[in-house]
Amino acid sequence: MSNLAPLTRALLSVSDKTGLVDLARALADRGVELLSTGGSARTLREAGLPVKDVAEVTGFPEMMDGRVKTLHPMVHGGLLALRDNDAHLAAMEEHGIGPIDLLVANLYPFEETVAKGADYDTCIENIDIGGPAMIRAAAKNHAFVSTVTDVEDYQLLLAELETHDGQTTLAFRQQLAQRAYARTAAYDAAVSTWFAGALDDPAPRRRAFAGTLAQTLRYGENPHQSASFYTDGTDRPGVATAKQHQGKELSYNNINDTDAAFELVSEFLPADGPACAIIKHANPCGVARGATLKEAYAKAFDCDRTSAFGGIVALNQPLDAQTAEEISQIFTEVVIAPSASDEARALFAAKKNLRLLTTGAMADPRAPGLTFRQVSGGFLVQDKDNGHVAPDELRVVTKRAPTDRELADLLFAWKVAKHVKSNAIVYVKDGATVGVGAGQMSRVDSANIAAIKAARMGEALGLSENPAKGSVVASDAFFPFADGLMEAAAAGATAVIQPGGSMRDDEVIAAADAAGLAMVLTGMRHFRH
Incomplete structure (x- = not known):
């Protein structure tokens, strides 16, 4: 296998014309013969570049609305022939x-077409056939052929040619081949995923996921683990689509926690008033609504000031200077909001270790989607938990119904x-949350821990009684026994929401009645492992 391979003839066939003319001109200046197809050839001719249409090479015109143009031995033979194989050379000569x-190809914009909500037939027409076939052929023959599938690699190619006097190294071609196969794999994954949705098939025989590298991370959950961050191409507002205004790069744990924070605060519609969520290790340590964003943050902070230190703050409305000033009083890892005022950004500028992210919008908590988690030997896939309950869907099962104030707090606690x-x-x-018990093996322990944390915070705030007194309590799953409920009652809770x-x-229910509690059932649980 040779190392350096000369570049004398190139086929350029792209859907995205960004940078095409500049690349083609640089190749032509090096004496590279240019072949092209359809719109790409037209673009190059309009730029005054010498280009030969693939139809001239194959002897067949583009046909069937462009479905058939490059699927021909004159193309694939040129891509696949082994230059050091006498039989292949003889076949080429004959x-x-x-x-x-060199093949420069990017694919029909299938993912973009789906994202725009196109109909079935339009999506089908945007499934590229010739492009993936050429890319796979060229990448297979990387011993001699360079395959460029990303616009951002155009300059990399030209730099390689400059360094090696119009030739490419094997290492470079191998790198391009890996990227080429990753691109076709991601493309096919997008097509198959869309097809499963179009057929309403929740469990297709084979499931593929793909992503695009957004960031190589310093390390994973722990310093000895390597990690990377990939985006999936969807436009859901959140940490993956956010703009970072300041601070060092996000870490693996930052990204995980920031996603948890923003997804939680998105449960509260901006139109319903300011809300704030403070997250630590993917669990909320304080969530609140307020008349102002500053008040919402302060109430969330007062739930667990100790855990809030070094936490993630998510807001459901634009960050203002007053709230930014309040947040600046303690060390905070990340603040994420739909937007931020100039004054707020100026205040944060002095906090070099604080990352500020803006998303442009809130996420839709009811939007459908998939989540997946790796296990040894496979992965689990499920619908995103977008379940909600409305007040009229709650079932009162105790003698006493909740008051209006209790009902509002119950719905808040359930979210x-x-x-x-x-x-x-x-x-x-x-x-506002006053106590959170998370991740315990026993629901009794969760109820007890939440009450203890509430009491501890009440003492720190100089309150005369446990903030849990007069509160309502939410349980993500049913109470298997009355003991967990009794822990909540002992802490001072007056109403309960549970599945x-x-x-x-x-x-x-009888225990709740005996304690004078109001209890409502949702009929829906929210396990989060």
């Missing part, structure tokens, strides 16, 4: 096949519990 040393690791217990009072569905529901 059939008049010229070598193609928060959805984002707390199970077993989850959340105490809420006056539109129901336990074999001992009657026992739990």
Whole structure:
């Protein structure tokens, strides 16, 4: 296998014309013969560049609305022929096949077409066939052929040619080949995923996921683990689409926690008033609504000031200077909001270790989607938990119904519990969490821990009683026994929201009645492992 390969003939066939003319001109200046197709050839001719249409090479015109143009031995023979194989060279000579040393191809914009909500037939027409076939052929023959599939690699190619006097190295071609196969794999994954959705097939026989490298991370969850961040091409507002205004690069844990924070705060519509979520290790340590964003942050902060240190702050409205000033009082890793005022950005500028992200919009908590998690030997796939309950969907099962204030807090607590690791217990009072119990093996322990943390915070704030007194409590799953409920009652909770569905529901309801609690059932659980 040779190392340096000369570049004398190139085929340029792209959907995205960005940078095409400049690349082609640089190649032509090096004496490279240019072949092209359809719109690409037209673009090059209009720029005054010498180009030969592929139809001239194959002897067949483009046909069937462009579906057939490059699927021909004159093209694939030129891409696949081994230059050091006498039989291949003889076949090329016999059939008049010229070598193609460089393929520049990007694909029909299938992903963009789907993202725009195009109909079925339009999506089908945007499935590229000839492009992936050529890319795979050229990449397979990387011993001699360079394959460029990304616009951002145009300059890399030209630099390689400059360094090696119009030739490319094997290492360079291997790198391009890997990127080429990754691109066709991602493309096919997008097509198959869309097809499964179009057919309403929740469990296709084979499932593929793909992503585009957004950032090589310093390390993973721990310093000895390497890690990278990939985006999936969707336009859902969040950490993957956000603009970073300042601060050092996000870490693996920053990204994970910031995603958790923004997804939680997106449960609260901006039109319904300011809301703030503070996250630590992917669990909320404080969530609140307020008359102002500053007040919402302050109430969230007062739930657990200790855990908030070094946490992630997510806001559902534009960050203003007053809120920024309040957040600046302690060390915060990341602040994420739909936007930020100039004054707020100026205040944060002095905090070099604080990252400020803006998303442009809030995420839709009810939008469909998929989540997946790796396990040994495979991965689990499920629908995104976009379940919600409306007030009229709640079922009152106790003798006492919740008051209007309790009902508002119950619905608030239920939204928060959805984002707390199970077993989850959340105490809420006056539109703010006052205690959060997360990730315990026992629901009793979660209820107890949340109450202890609430009491500890009450003492730190100089309050005369445990903030959990007079609160409501949410449980992400049913109470299997009455003991967990009794822990909440002992802490001072007056109303409960939970899914129901336990074999001992009657026992739990009776215990609630005996304690004077109001209880509503949602019929929906929110396990979060």
